[in-house]
Amino acid sequence: MLRYSAKQLLNMALTLFAVSFLVFALNELSPGDVTRKILGPYASQSQVDHLTREMGLDRPALVRYFEYMGKALTGNFGNSIYYRQPVSELMWDRLGNTLLLAAISFAVIVPISVLLGVLAGMRERGWFDRAVSIFSSICASIPEFAMGVFLLAIFVVWLGVLPGTSPLRGDAGWAIWMQFVLPVLVVTFYDAGYLIAMVRSSMVEVMRQPYIRTALLKGNSFRNVVAKHALRNALITPFTVILLQLNYLVSGLVVVETLFAYPGFGRLMLEAALAKDIAVLEAGTLVAVSVTMLTQLFGDLGYMALDPRIRV
Amino acid sequence: MTEVSHDLAGGRVGSFRGTDAAAASRGWARKIYDLLTRSPIGTIGAAILLTWTILAVFAPWIAPYSPTKIDPALIADPYPSAQHWLGVDHLGRDILSRLIWGARTVLTVAPTAVLGAVILGTFLGLLAGYRGGIVDAVIMRIGDTLLAFPKIILYLIIIAKFGASAFNIIAVITLSSAPIIARIVRGVTLDIKNRDYVAAARMRGESAFFIMFVEILPNARGPLIVDFFLRLGYTTIAIGVLGFLGVGLPPPDPDWGGMVKEAYGMIFVWPHMTIIPSLAISSLVIGANFLATGLREASLDG
Numbered sequence: 315m316l317r318y319s320a321k322q323l324l325n326m327a328l329t330l331f332a333v334s335f336l337v338f339a340l341n342e343l344s345p346g347d348v349t350r351k352i353l354g355p356y357a358s359q360s361q362v363d364h365l366t367r368e369m370g371l372d373r374p375a376l377v378r379y380f381e382y383m384g385k386a387l388t389g390n391f392g393n394s395i396y397y398r399q400p401v402s403e404l405m406w407d408r409l410g411n412t413l414l415l416a417a418i419s420f421a422v423i424v425p426i427s428v429l430l431g432v433l434a435g436m437r438e439r440g441w442f443d444r445a446v447s448i449f450s451s452i453c454a455s456i457p458e459f460a461m462g463v464f465l466l467a468i469f470v471v472w473l474g475v476l477p478g479t480s481p482l483r484g485d486a487g488w489a490i491w492m493q494f495v496l497p498v499l500v501v502t503f504y505d506a507g508y509l510i511a512m513v514r515s516s517m518v519e520v521m522r523q524p525y526i527r528t529a530l531l532k533g534n535s536f537r538n539v540v541a542k543h544a545l546r547n548a549l550i551t552p553f554t555v556i557l558l559q560l561n562y563l564v565s566g567l568v569v570v571e572t573l574f575a576y577p578g579f580g581r582l583m584l585e586a587a588l589a590k591d592i593a594v595l596e597a598g599t600l601v602a603v604s605v606t607m608l609t610q611l612f613g614d615l616g617y618m619a620l621d622p623r624i625r626v
Numbered sequence: 627m628t629e630v631s632h633d634l635a636g637g638r639v640g641s642f643r644g645t646d647a648a649a650a651s652r653g654w655a656r657k658i659y660d661l662l663t664r665s666p667i668g669t670i671g672a673a674i675l676l677t678w679t680i681l682a683v684f685a686p687w688i689a690p691y692s693p694t695k696i697d698p699a700l701i702a703d704p705y706p707s708a709q710h711w712l713g714v715d716h717l718g719r720d721i722l723s724r725l726i727w728g729a730r731t732v733l734t735v736a737p738t739a740v741l742g743a744v745i746l747g748t749f750l751g752l753l754a755g756y757r758g759g760i761v762d763a764v765i766m767r768i769g770d771t772l773l774a775f776p777k778i779i780l781y782l783i784i785i786a787k788f789g790a791s792a793f794n795i796i797a798v799i800t801l802s803s804a805p806i807i808a809r810i811v812r813g814v815t816l817d818i819k820n821r822d823y824v825a826a827a828r829m830r831g832e833s834a835f836f837i838m839f840v841e842i843l844p845n846a847r848g849p850l851i852v853d854f855f856l857r858l859g860y861t862t863i864a865i866g867v868l869g870f871l872g873v874g875l876p877p878p879d880p881d882w883g884g885m886v887k888e889a890y891g892m893i894f895v896w897p898h899m900t901i902i903p904s905l906a907i908s909s910l911v912i913g914a915n916f917l918a919t920g921l922r923e924a925s926l927d928g
Contacts, residue, residue, distance in 0.1 A: 332771045340787055448667070451919060455911040457863040459870040459886055460904035467897050478894075561776055568778055569867055573890075580778070584871055587782035595783055602776045 315618065322614065326607040333603050334386075334596070338379050341592045352395055382596075391597035396589040401597045404582065409564075409601065411482065412571070412578035416563035418494060419501040424556060427506045431513025432548065436540050438518045446510060453507025462500045462573040469496065480574040497570045505559060512555045517548040550621045554613040561606045668920015671855075674913030682729040691720035693727040693880045704896055715899050716889055724880035725906050731881055732910065735792050736861040739799035740854060746800060747807025748850070752838040754808065755815025766812070769805030777802050777864070785873045792875055795868060799861055810853060814846040848925045852918050859914035866907045882907045 349365045350357070366372050370381075385392070391401035434446035456464075470478040480493035520526065521544055529539045568580025579598065586594035681688055691710075697718035706713040712721040754765040772780075784798050818824060819842060827841050868874035869883020870890075877884060882903045889899035 329771055329774050333774060336771075337783060340783065447919075451667075451915050452912055455859060455863075455915045456908040457866050457870075457883075457904075457911065459867065459883070460908045463886060463890070463893065463900045463904040466893060467901055471894055471897055564776070566776065566778060569870065572871060583779060583782055584873075587786035587873065590786050592786075595786060599775065599779055599783065602779050603774050606774055606776060 315615065318618075319611065319615065322611050326604075326611065329607060330600065330603060334383060334600055335379065337596050337599050338375075338382065341596070386597070386600065391600075392593045394586070394591050394594045396586065396591040396594070401593050404594065405579070405597055405601065408577060408579045408582045411576065412564060412567055412580060415494070415497055415501075415567060415570075415576065415578060416560065419498050419505070419563060420559065422498060422502050423506045423509060423559070426502070427509035427556075428513055428549070428552075430506075431510045431552070432517050432540070432545065434510070435514040435517025435548065436521060436536075436544065438521060443514070446514065450507045450510035450514070453503045454511065455507070456503065458500055458504050458569040459573060461503050462496070462570065465496055465499055466573075478574070480576045482577060493574075497574050497576055500570050500573065501563070501567065505562065509552070509556065509559065513548070513552045516551040517544065519551075520544050520548040523547075550617065553620060554617055557609050557613040557616065560609045561602075564602060564605050665920035665923050667916045668924065671913045671916025671918070671920055674909055675917060678729050678910050678913065679733060681726050682733040685726045685730045689720075689723040689726040691723040693719065693724045695719060705898060712902050713896075713898050715885070716892055716896065721885075721899065721902055724885060725882070725903065728880040728882045728885065728903070728906070729910070731792075731875060731879060732862055732865060732907075735795060735865055735875070736858055739796040740803070740857045740861050742796060742800035743803035743857070744807055744850065744854060747804035748811050748843065748846070750804065751808035751811025751846075752815055752842060755812040756819055756834065756838050756842065762812075765808065769808055772801060773805050775802070778867070781864075781868060782873070785868075790868070790873050790876055795865060795874070799864060803857060803861075807850070807853065810849055811843075811846050814849065815842050818842050818845050852922050852925065855914050855918035855921065859911040859918070862907065862911050862914065 349362050349369065349371060353361055353365060370378065382392070389402055391405070393399065394401050394404055397404055430446050430450070434443040437443055466478055469476040476495055477488035477493050478496075480497055482490060482493060484490060526539060526544060529543050530536065534543075564579065566580070567576075567578055568584050570576065571578040571581040572584065579601075582594065583598045583602075585591075586598065697714070700710070700714045700718035701716065704714045704716070704718070710720050710722065712725070714720055715724065750765050750769070754762040775783075780802055781795075781798050784794060788794050815838075824837060824841050827837050832841075865874060865881075866883035866886075869881045869885075870887045872884075872887055874883050875881045877888075885903040886900050886907075889896065889903075893900050
């Protein structure tokens with residue numbers, strides 16, 4: 315297991331390296347952009363050239379790439395040209411907000427999905443299974459922004475019981491916890507739709523196994539068989555998928571954050587993309603990819619711990 | 627108890643039938659007929675998709691007004707009426723006409739993007755699985771690197787760099803979906819490539835190209851067709867999301883996600899302007915997902 319982790323970590327480092335290089339190379343397709351953007355359209359060419367020299371942008375791309383990576387390893391991602399602020403300060407702050415929203419959503423989504431998925435999958439094609447399958451399929455089909463619009467129309471416009479924006483400030487007239495309700499609900503509907511289907515199909519698979527039939531024919535009660543024989547095995551496959559939801563919850567929240575003006579990481583990336591703020595985009599991509607790969611590693615390790623049949 | 631054992635038996639027979647050669651060789655017309663009669667979900671999905679497709683194809687004749695004609699006089703009463711069935715938007719444009727023309731955009735961009743991904747992914751997956759060795763390693767490595775990017779961030783980088791256009795959206799979706807399709811096809815290829823009939827084809831002296839596309843590829847047809855409709859749904863969501871975030875297809879062409887974004891700020895005053903396009907996009911995705919579910923059930927039952 316230790317060797318496997320070491321190998322995966324090395325793999326991770328290589329992929330991160332490739333990703334950072336790709337993003338950097340993409341940026342190189344239009345050099346000189348950055349200085350022009352800082353100085354504005356009315357700066358003379360000589361001013362632009364001067365700043366380009368001063369920032370060291372006239373040096374070969376490879377030299378600058380390694381310099382950038384060297385700094386990035388110490389947590390220095392340069393300055394945002396749009397926010398005029400060090401990228402690291404900006405990013406950790408936003409990332410913290412997103413992680414908070416992600417953690418709350420995760421704590422809601424996982425129990426609901428596991429419960430509904432298991433209950434639906436234990437009697438394949440029963441009425442409950444049919445109902446849950448259709449429900450989860452519809453939930454996963456409604457884009458987050460559409461779900462946001464529907465919930466907003468009901469709870470904010472019509473009933474007026476919840477706030478329509480979640481800027482996480484206390485002066486908006488709504489308690490902070492109430493500002494979390496709608497964003498969490500939107501994420502939950504969309505993501506749980508997918509997870510329920512995953513847990514259900516794994517449960518269906520397990521319930522078809524001969525050992526389940528044996529246990530039933532031996533006279534065990536259905537409840538007992540589900541709880542003692544099926545549940546544990548049915549949760550092995552979805553475990554990885556559940557962990558992978560963390561990726562979605564870190565970068566995929568951009569829509570929910572935009573809907574509710576939530577000051578998170580996804581919206582930062584969107585604003586950076588719209589403002590062509592490459593420094594922020596680069597750093598954010600590295601962070602997001604690291605999160606993806608770390609969850610993958612933990613997923614694999616957990617998978618091995620849960621299922622003794624899997625060895626590497 | 628009886629119900630349970632019945633379910634168990636049904637499940638087993640189903641899985642046996644799924645691998646039955648006779649069932650696999652039945653024509654697709656028959657399959658579709660089976661689907662219509664056996665899976666109500668699949669039928670509903672197919673009907674929704676068909677409706678939108680007809681509206682999209684015949685948009686110039688069906689749409690009652692021009693989708694881009696601005697009429698400020700109508701904003702005084704933008705709600706649904708006898709003249710404008712779904713009302714008008716904040717610029718006085720007929721919402722129904724915009725939906726119908728928007729269907730045309732979505733149903734062009736989404737299938738093109740998915741088809742691009744299927745073609746690229748199939749080709750790479752066959753190559754990786756059949757050739758193995760270094761070719762396999764390189765292809766899968768590149769795919770893994772692309773998959774490491776969270777999708778939305780990949781979009782944002784490309785769009786920040788190259789701007790928003792239908793072509794870029796298609797390119798990004800193709801790039802980010804192809805590795806997943808390549809994995810599916812590679813899995814099937816690895817499973818099939820050592821079968822006797824593939825060895826026989828090799829003995830006959832068929833080219834690698836022939837073996838990959840004529841002998842192996844048809845085996846991946848089932849999973850690929852189900853995946854196509856699932857991916858069509860996701861891609862529709864993705865295009866809508868890009869439109870909603872303001873990095874989608876450039877205005878003034880009607881784009882469902884863009885329509886939601888434009889009217890979102892006015893949801894307190896005129897909620898119908900955002901709710902109607904949200905319903906439209908949801909229905910299209912539900913149609914695609916239901917059809918995929920129906921097809922999967924049909925293929926499991928043989």
